Amino acid sequence: MNKINIVCVGKIKEQFYRSAVEEYLKRLSRFAKVEVKEISEGRNPEEEAEHILKSCKGKIIALCIEGVKYTSEELAVYIKRLTDKGEETTFIIGSSCGLSDKVKEKAHLKLSFSDMTFPHQLMRVILCEQIYRAFMINGGGEYHK
Numbered sequence: 840m841n842k843i844n845i846v847c848v849g850k851i852k853e854q855f856y857r858s859a860v861e862e863y864l865k866r867l868s869r870f871a872k873v874e875v876k877e878i879s880e881g882r883n884p885e886e887e888a889e890h891i892l893k894s895c896k897g898k899i900i901a902l903c904i905e906g907v908k909y910t911s912e913e914l915a916v917y918i919k920r921l922t923d924k925g926e927e928t929t930f931i932i933g934s935s936c937g938l939s940d941k942v943k944e945k946a947h948l949k950l951s952f953s954d955m956t957f958p959h960q961l962m963r964v965i966l967c968e969q970i971y972r973a974f975m976i977n978g979g980g981e982y983h984k
């Protein structure tokens with residue numbers, strides 16, 4: 840089974856965000872073993888970098904505004920290439936302070952979902968939904984229209 844890690848800085852405080860993430864993780868369990876690792880927020884991205892990198896396995900995808908923008912279909916192709924090779928994949932969501940350059944340099948892909956800035960709790964929901972959507976696209980499911 841495919842292995843996907845989501846490394847996040849900070850915890851989700853709002854129940855509605857937690858519920859949304861839990862729902863997508865439940866849906867994803869058909870396709871992959873997904874593990875969410877929460878890292879404590881530091882005073883700055885450099886302080887968080889060591890803890891983030893210790894939690895990363897396999898191909899590292901850092902979510903950052905300056906990254907490449909993919910459509911949902913392009914992300915599905917990228918994820919399919921990794922899963923077809925049996926690659927473990929780690930997605931990283933930084934804190935409100937962003938990600939350290941040290942983390943970005945270790946990433947195999949820097950991925951941007953938008954030029955806009957989103958709260959990191961909401962980004963976790965969006966990321967889980969897009970990973971689920973990628974598996975549904977790859978499986979020919981009806982979810983993506």
